[in-house]
Amino acid sequence: MNDSVQSGFGVIALAAYRPDWTLFRRQLQSIRDQSHHDFSCLISADGGHDEITAFVEKTLKGDTRFKVIGFGERLGFYGNFERVLEHVPADANWVALSDQDDYWYPDKLETLLPYLKQYSLATGQARVVTETGTVLAESTNRQNVPPTHLLLDNQITGGLSVFRRDLLSTILPFPRLSNPSENHDHWIGLCAAVADGAYVVDNIVQDYVQHGGNVLGEPDRTFILGRSMDNLRNMGRRYEGGANSSALLRVMMNMKYGWSRCMVLELQERSPHLSPALQPLLEVVAPGKYWAKKLALLWSAVASKHVSLPSAATFAAGAVLTSLRRR
Template identity: 50%
Template sequence: MAFDSTSHGVIALAAYKPDWDLFRTQLRSIQDQSHSQFVCLISADGGATEIRDFVERELGRDKRFKVLGFDGRLGFYGNFERVLQHVPADATWIALSDQDDAWYPSKLEVLLPHLNDVGLVAGQARVVRLPDHAIVSESTLRRNVDLAALIAQNQVTGSLCVFRRDLLDLALPFPRLNTITQVHDHWLAVCAKATTGALIVDDVVQDYVQHGGNVLGEVGGRRSIARSLKNVAMLSRKFQGGSGPRSMLRTANDLSFGWRRVMADTLRSRLRNPGIALDKGLAPFESGHGWVTTSTALVSALRRGDVALPCFMEFVAGVPAEVFKRKAVAAD
């Protein structure tokens, strides 16, 4: 199968209470792609009628755009899973889209040919900040790393990637962990890296609109210790029901080891014949991981610059709860 100007795919867009001006810009940027062989499935996570009416007013004559409406709200993670579950079997590729960015006209044309060599490809973005659209960075500077480093810290932004449709055979259903670090693009990137390969190219293919309030572990992010503790306390109240010491330790573990363990264990269970490279990538994070293996992988990635210091410190903060969990399992 050749991924070229004739290959037909699906753009999966997750929508929830969009800013209508930004949403219009994004829809137009998709409509104006130089590669025109696609259907854009818009999954409305609530408010489907309003979103459908807006799309019809803006793009009514373009039958490539279809709004899927659902009664129950799932949040962004579940909404992306839901729209991917509706991708038809005859699609050859899938591109993910947020509701508030702006694609450059050649985005698909630039990225699709790489799928002849790998299962997932991601580009870079120019980062702009609302409300004035000031340029924060000319590039997201994502980089190619090995599987262990990618599990430790995501390098693939969903809105920047395109992947082969058959990746869904492995990735669906999405694994679950009730934490903010449970994200669709990280999981898809790890699935691709572990099997058909993932590639990050230097091409800047869109504007990425930043709203602020980035989560822990964002590539290149910097936080003071006080701010990080405040953020962990906030997440503890949301996901653990309180911000006491034990709740915060559990939250710190979920943000680091917990989500990576879920991904590693899920991959281990779904792949029948993992090779040596896959074993090496999964070993530092799966259940029962050895501390020497884990610390070696994380320190090595930190020294190479494949894992940022804030992300590394999240793992340090997650160690106490990880130790307690291991002792509890051993006691059983």
């Protein structure tokens, strides 16, 4: 891998929608002040293009590295990140994703980029804080896990990561599944994991701001039956058009297992040269087959604390339900 990947020009892809202006200003300034300064920052405004453009120009006072792109159609969080990645120029060596309301430490890019010489993606840790600065957790405690464990429970947060630009040929377009599990971070991380690897660095590289407006935040791994059933019914109404038993069944099938299967089949179609790396993943998502391997994988993933018990149970339930429906 050419050294230009770790030291040359790259693109920061930032998705913006109705930002908190104070947090947005601080995030823009933290990107501007990176010790690695050879980059362009593409800001995709999912609505409010003129307002966001004016704010960026006022905040950064003519820094030409920052460019706002906007469109008439609102796509939402998932589609907006896909859209900004579609505009990454061919001469970029690397790509970094950015949320609109975090705070990057000055050496974030300088810390992560050297790892791209060996890996397709590098990601760090973050301190989790409220919008007023109260520390909720000193670290996100992401872990390096095998691709099969990553498939079951995501360890990659896009806003903490950088990846090689050539990975976009596999990443785009994003796969589609009408389910809350549809997650660009997970998809990008898995694409990297089966290529040259996704590596988690222990360094704290930014503050990760949690507040009421977060689309995705730090996962809550606690299980409360009543709350889980309410969430399931709400997801049925939103994604499957109702809360009847058939709709809830489809939600449960897709929550972990369906999304995992969707990603693996997309990778198989797009990257046939990765067949050896994909074979263990294909066995995990094959409906009605390899049950001994599935159970062994789930056990090892939970025992190693790479995957939470609720996640493993949800995946297993989806696999069983899918197999029963296919009979």
